[in-house]
Amino acid sequence: MMQLETLRFPIKLTFAVVAALMIGFHFNLETPRWAVMTAAIVAGGTAFAAGGDPYSGALRYRGVLRIIGTFLGCIAALAIMIGTIRAPVVMLLLCCLWAGICVWLSSLIRVENSYALGLAGYTALIIVVTADANGALTLAPQYAVERCSEIVLGIVCAIVADMIFSPRSIKKVIDREVESLLVDHYKLLQLCVAHDDKDAVDKAWSGLVRRTTALGGMRSQLMMESARWQRVSRRLHMLNTLSLTLITQAAETFLVQNSRPDYIAPQYRLLLDREVNDVNDVRKRLKVLRRVITASSSKSLPLTLASWVGAASQYTLLMKGIQTNSRISHIEEQILQGEVVIKARSAETHHAMINGIRTFVATAAGSLFWLYSGWTSGSGCMVMLAVITALAMRMPNPLMIAKDFLYGMTVALPLGGIYFMYILPATQQSALLLSIAIGLLAFVGGIFIQRRQIGTLGALVGTLNILVLDNPMTFRVNVFLDNALGQVIGCFVALLVILLIRDKSKARTGRKLLNRFMYAAVAAMTTNQARRRENHLPALYQQLFLLLNLFPGDINKFRLALTLIIGHQRLRAAEIPVNDDLSAWHKQMRYTADRVIAARSDDKRLYYYQRLLQELEIYQQKLAQYAAPPTVTEPVHRLADILQRYQSTMIKI
Known part of the structure; x- marks a missing residue:
């Protein structure tokens, strides 16, 4: 069974590539290699990203994005050429500028959607370069139409192959993960209540943050699969918020015990001390906890524990609906519409600008x-420059992607030479032999691609590109060498550009993220009911996940960020006295916190940060004046203390 699972993707890739090749020749397309390459890129790229045979829907979604990006690129190419056809230098530079802008914008949107913009950027450049290299700029509309039709053909072949060869649904994986996640949430609560090993707590909560983020990605994957999972998607969207709430409440339980060791009463410690093995054990413990909490007095009841049990109960209710895909009940609808979820703004604006500059x-x-x-190889070099800089920049490690292409193109040179000089000329009298030759190349490439072997995807695509699968096929060695050398040199130059134009935005992004956590905690101090209903938790944890990726292993930054998120949640729920004086002061503190984020120099940032600390001191005096309860004064004091102690971290990283 495992062998069949391993072979499914190589067979799927082979079918897509061979079908695109044969249909392209059947309809007498002038350059069927674009259809073949598209089928290989769409199917192979999706599998390389997934680390195996992708789940159902992913390939279709990527194909649709490629169609959108291609059409946008073709329209941009025609518009640029119509306006500047008499000035080739200006025309090419405008195409380069278009590619840079597309990469810049693609770095600011969701990763799964950025593919379309990156493709739109380099498609325009490819059309103009191809038309110019052939000395036929007036035929640019024809090149655009041909490219669109060939790409659509390749995508259709890849999608048909995905539909035929047993697509895998991610639904069963989601069902298992939501159960496993709840069990691990309960174990994190046990660790936080025990208040023993800080490192174990850090490891547990950071792991849960990553898994919750991955579950959000699975939800997007499920919606690519079929529209019938709409109800499941709504529940998963709320489940993501509940999972983050459970992490926050458990971590706050640990944090409060640092200053109040008797925060958790002995009876609760005894209840939470029992080991759980599966989701049924967690359900039983939740029933007992709800019964005890209902019977307890409000004075002895830990607020964070009560909030955790409430969120976990809602979690179990939505989990059942996710597994059955049943109609949404009245109670579930109330949970789903309880809060307005706020989306996160990108914190990688400087990183996006560097990506655009590199491409341009x-x-x-x-x-x-x-x-x-x-230079006769210049067109091939330009194509590779555009492709690598457009696609690699959005990845977490662009340098590694550039190396992958360089290694792959280096392998493509001898491999393509063998095919071009010996194998393909011997198959010109038989379509079957040609299909076997190209299919064998795709099959072997598919085996290595799903293992994420570095260089394999670049080798497959590069080999298909330099074979020049035109109609009719010609075998001129000088053309082959021009294309091959242009590809290799283009990859090398792209690697040099990434190395020379260094991305130093890491520290800036990290500081901006921490300041945003600070602003969220300060902005939570409000009496505006509409603002209090806004749920910033998913956005905050999304930014925390980015911080985890930027600074792996820097646990102090994660603890600081989590503490600020906890402060945000606690202040958001606090019963702040309602009066005009405090409302005006809330507005003033939000303004000052926003100035800290917007400041472009360390001096201004320090000035506004110290002013914010002074305003927090005055605010605490006002809370005492208006007799605010401890549920308000304690988190405000804790926030002021944290911001004072971590002043250097918040201003400079």
């Missing part, structure tokens, strides 16, 4: 050198 500089330098030298 790389393609512009290549264009000017090509026009100046008349």
